[in-house]
Amino acid sequence: MLFTPYRLGDLELPNRIVMPPMTRSRAASGNVPTALMAEYYAQRASAGLIVTEGTQISQQGQGYAWTPGIHSPEQVAGWRGVTDAVHAAGGRIFTQLWHVGRVSHVSLQPGGLAPVSSSSLVAEGVKVFIDPEGKGPKAGIGEMVQHSAPQALSEAGIAQVVQDFAAAVRNAMAAGFDGVELHGANGYLINQFIDSQANTRTDGYGGSLSNRLRFLREVTEAVVAVVGRERVGVRLAPLTTLQGAVDDTPQATYLGAAKVLDGIGVAYIHIAEADWEDAPEMPAAFKEALRLVYGGTLIYAGKYTVERAEAALRNGWADLIGFGRSFLANPDLPERLRQGLPLNEPDASRFFGGDAAGYTDYPFAAAGNGER
Numbered sequence: 001m002l003f004t005p006y007r008l009g010d011l012e013l014p015n016r017i018v019m020p021p022m023t024r025s026r027a028a029s030g031n032v033p034t035a036l037m038a039e040y041y042a043q044r045a046s047a048g049l050i051v052t053e054g055t056q057i058s059q060q061g062q063g064y065a066w067t068p069g070i071h072s073p074e075q076v077a078g079w080r081g082v083t084d085a086v087h088a089a090g091g092r093i094f095t096q097l098w099h100v101g102r103v104s105h106v107s108l109q110p111g112g113l114a115p116v117s118s119s120s121l122v123a124e125g126v127k128v129f130i131d132p133e134g135k136g137p138k139a140g141i142g143e144m145v146q147h148s149a150p151q152a153l154s155e156a157g158i159a160q161v162v163q164d165f166a167a168a169v170r171n172a173m174a175a176g177f178d179g180v181e182l183h184g185a186n187g188y189l190i191n192q193f194i195d196s197q198a199n200t201r202t203d204g205y206g207g208s209l210s211n212r213l214r215f216l217r218e219v220t221e222a223v224v225a226v227v228g229r230e231r232v233g234v235r236l237a238p239l240t241t242l243q244g245a246v247d248d249t250p251q252a253t254y255l256g257a258a259k260v261l262d263g264i265g266v267a268y269i270h271i272a273e274a275d276w277e278d279a280p281e282m283p284a285a286f287k288e289a290l291r292l293v294y295g296g297t298l299i300y301a302g303k304y305t306v307e308r309a310e311a312a313l314r315n316g317w318a319d320l321i322g323f324g325r326s327f328l329a330n331p332d333l334p335e336r337l338r339q340g341l342p343l344n345e346p347d348a349s350r351f352f353g354g355d356a357a358g359y360t361d362y363p364f365a366a367a368g369n370g371e372r
Helices: 035-043 073-088 155-174 189-194 214-227 250-264 284-293 306-315 325-329 333-339
Strands: 006-008 011-013 017-019 049-056 093-098 127-130 143-146 179-183 232-236 268-272 297-301 320-322
Touching: 017 333, 035 073, 049 073, 073 093, 073 155, 093 155, 155 179, 155 214, 179 214, 189 214, 214 232, 214 250, 232 250, 250 284, 306 320
Parallel strands: 017 049, 017 320, 049 093, 093 179, 179 232, 232 268, 268 297, 297 320
Antiparallel strands: 006 011, 127 143
């Protein structure tokens, strides 16, 4: 089933393999996407669907050095180069819209202000990547530092962020993307409203589950109003505890989130399963319950092999499967998986920042016979 076509909204996908969002930190000055990034994504156009690395909707939404944005004309033009290259290679590409919330540093924020969040809580030990010397991504030299203490968003501030998401979608369409994915996972801003231990608000955006889901609903509705529900997906991470975002009742919370998204009618939910060593496994009953409450496309990602992917598709839990790190080093991953060819190993030292090395120089099977 992994290699069969699938219809996602008005897109015909040639296979069910998704390249999920993975930060690579190679944007140019001004957080502008580059020709090198266009080459990287175009190399991987044989994926059924590409979802780009997280792309900040505003300067306030940035949490790491050298990550691309989609809030300036220069950034939109840079992304147009990426989408044109992917489409010329026969691919389909969504961009992941990102606001990191508290997971940022004052040096990255407009005017050196504090980052924003649902609440003024610090996640101790959660670090962000900055470039204190301003050497840029090609140097690949930066520093990991504790995120700065955040300020809780006012209701006016929340409304502004919702409008920033809507503006980012308009920019994404101008840049030629086929759709957008809202980043509601991994401890970033939307997740900071959803998870009970990251949200201590006492107004209409905190406390009860319906209140904690309100920001997700408002952002999603604003985005759908701009581009239509068939071009919008949402990424969620029910059991991960990344960036200090923890929920007391994750199954109830994320079934509630899925019901909200089903009501809005988004094209897909993208589930990021915990993928670290000894991570909690997502119970089969939880996956079955998600399928019952949400009627759209379900994507799962997290240490999937072909065998695990086929089982998920056969069981009906998933419609599409994301293969993350494998795509970093294997631009022709779908064909390698289909033929059972050996995979290149990714160079972890070149994941973030740098130049073409460890980015666009991995061989295709035809050129390298499956070997580095």
